[in-house]
Amino acid sequence: MARVLLVEDEPNISEAIRFILSRDGCDVTVRSDGAGVVDLVRSDRPDLVILDLMLPGVSGLEVLSGIRADPAMADLPVMMLTAKGNGRDREAAERAGVSRFMTKPFSNDEMRAAVRDLVQAR
């Protein structure tokens, strides 16, 4: 059973994603802000981290950089979500080492397929 950590500040969106992925057999943990996420990932070792880009407090990019800074988590799959249709954000995320970048709104199939890919590639 794949363990997924979802960091998303919009409660409705995180509820939807949790529902979609749970049905696909994932164990989804939800956090609504970026604070302490890096430590949580280090101790918890999820199979996949899904990060919203715009988080209150610590931003998604900062969390991603924190994860990639640790050699032990260098190839941990991290998927980034954003509602800002901005090319610059995608570039910044790719530079920071994101595994997959997805723009909101997404289709549920798209989300499921992406998660499967990332988890299986591991």
Place this chain on the structure above:
Amino acid sequence: MPLNILVIASLAYVICLFLVAWVAERRADRGRLGWLRSPLVYTLSLSIYCTAWTFYGAVGYAARSGLEFLTIYLGPTLVFIGWWWLLRKLVRIGRRQRVTSIADLISSRFGKSNLLGIIVTVMAVVAATPYIALQLQSVTLSVSAFAVPGEDGSAPPGTEATAIWVAGGLALFTILFGTRNLDAKEQHHGIVTAIAVEAVVKLVALVAVGIFVVWGLAGGPADIVARIHASEIADWNLQPGRWAGLIFVSAAAVICLPRMFQVMVVECADERHLFTAAWAFPLYLFAMSLFIIPIAVIGLERMPTGANPDMFVLTLPLAEGQGALAMLAFLGGFSSATSMVIVESIALATMVSNHIVMPIWLRLRPAKAVSGDVRRIVLLSRRLSIGAVLALGYAYYRMSGGSAALAAIGLIAFAGVVQFLPAIVFGIFWRGATRVGAALGLVVGFAVWAYTLFLPSFGPDAVIPAMVFVEGPFGIDWLRPRALFGVDGMDPLIHSLFWSVTLNTGVFLLGSIVTFPGPVERMQGAAFVRVFDIAASGPRGWEKGFAETEDLLVMAQRILGDDDALAFFEAEAKGQGKAGYLPDPSPQFIARLERRLAGSVGAATAHAMISQLAGRATVTVEDLMAVASESAQIMEYSARLESQQAELARTAGQLREANEKLTQLSVQKDAFLSQISHELRTPMTSIRAFSEILTEPDMPPDMVAHYGRIIHDEAKRLTRLLDDLLDLSVLENGTVQLNLGLSNLSQMIDRALQAASHTKPERSFIIHRDLPMENIFLRTDADRLVQVFINLISNARKYCDSDHPELRVVVRHRAGRVTVDFIDNGSGIPKGKQALIFEKFARLTDQTRAGGAGLGLAICREIMANLGGTISYLPGQGGAAFRVALPLRLERKAA
């Protein structure tokens, strides 16, 4: 006739002239010029055109070549009748620029170039020397004509002795009256008056001889006409080319001859005299030429073959025993010769002194210039120059042996001075004429004239070897002096005239087109060409070497600019109690001027310039003018550069500012679009995800209901966001329609509290109000104001983090304005964020709790601006505190 009587008569005549000149000078000194300034005197003084050459030579010319002598009178006649406007311009320029000679005119026109002055002076001296020799020759010839019999046994004086006495006497006379003083205008009233008297004498003498010939020797007009018809003079062939050439030469010469320039321009007391001279001088010439042919015809008839026809005027009465008439004729010839020599030597001496002697002297003895007694030096230099010119004439006379015919020498001299014509005519009518062009034209014309006419006139082997005439120099055939460029068979005079004037003009034009005039040249060019357009300005006569106020003004104008300089000079003049722009050059004034100039060019330069102008240093005035002119131009140029630079900098600054604003706007727009995108995509993500979930099979009904509710909420959030955006857009554009009316403030607050009571999280809020204070009527848009209140109240409800939330609504009104404060008891807004809260999408906290798009306060700010009021955050109130301020009565369209 005894020689003694002749000598006594001559002396008496000279003493008489002396007295006339002396009286005229006295009257001029006392400022009582009276008839001395009459146009008649001016016209008569112009008659120095008629020298001994015309007095004696014209008869000889007629005897040899028939009517051709008339060309010498026709040229000036045409100029005075047809070209008086050219003479008028010359006279105007001469007076305006204080021109002292023809060399000064040309030098001054082309940037005060002393090189040109020297060239013209040398040319004038070379061309005039044979002419002066000619006058000496005519006097000695006429004396020897009397002396031949030697009745009383005394040996006739040698011709050399006569010539030297005449030359010496003329030098003395000229020095006495020509260099008596150095007044500003270089005018010699004594000399001019004496010349006018001489003009009358020579006319009377010639006419008297003519009348004697026509009515005494012949039988009246009818008889003389018959005799003329019978004589060989009637058979002379007219050579059209030579006629045209000679008319041109004499016409040009009357403008270019140094002595004509002297009397016509320099001595001219009043420009209007030209109008009289325009008809009176041709009339004089007509009278002078009237009896030439009769005298020549009778002379040829009666005088023995081989007699010199040049002397018929004198020898004919002598042979007929008319001693008194012969004496009159002698005095007429003497007058012609002396007047020409006197004026010519004054003109040449002025040129030699000003353009050759003084510059050399100043360069060699600069220390002497400091003493300030330049006048004495100038006078001495003039006197020496007069002596030198006459000595040169005498030397030429001795060397040439006095053999050539009078008319030939005269024409050669004419052709020489004609070389000045292009420089003068183009100089006063064409601003593009340049110094280089003038110098080249003069030198080339002079060289061609000398090579083809002047030097050959000495005869083969005298200067130019006879071989050169036949084969050309070094065997170069096309350089033969009499057949330049292979043009053979032309009359030597016309040949020389054609080539010299053509090459002169061609080179002059070419040089002027190719070169560019310097600043002083341009200035002078404009002053000459536009002499009639330019209002009288200070004349610039520098040659004396000491400062005059006009000179200082000209200098100051070059440095300070016209307006400043004139203002400064006017103020100074007023300080001295004088009207106008020209104060006395007192030491105090000069010191102040120096300080003023120092402000523009630096103290050292200003001091140097003033020193120069005060005649205390060695740099030439031309250099100074050039320096001043250049520095003014450089300053003007640099000032223009500076202003252009400042303008560029200003423009660049404006552009940078505009660019920054655009960039900022662009960044803001990007950020705004990005924010809107985020705000729209977020609810859409939930809606899309849940609506897809709802399509899945076997969903529990409670889940379906729950997700349906989420979809509904998010759809409402989307709608609210779009409403807010549209609202903000309308408010920001100022296109909002205000619905003004009287409303009770208390009721508006009630409405707002009511509307905001459902704001989540719904919790109990204690509201403090001051109802009596609230009970006022406002004239405003009630709905919009309520919208602001709702925003503030719901913000308080959303964000107040107190466990027992309270909200105080405080109303004050004063001086037509109302303030409504909303103060809660939460932790308030951190200081650093207070400036941000009214910006769009400036949500400070977790939006889950806020629920809005972050446009609320931005909308409030726009609404208050539309209502003529403000909304601001009140720090230090113990919680979040907002103050709404607005006018009690909003007049229509206050926003």
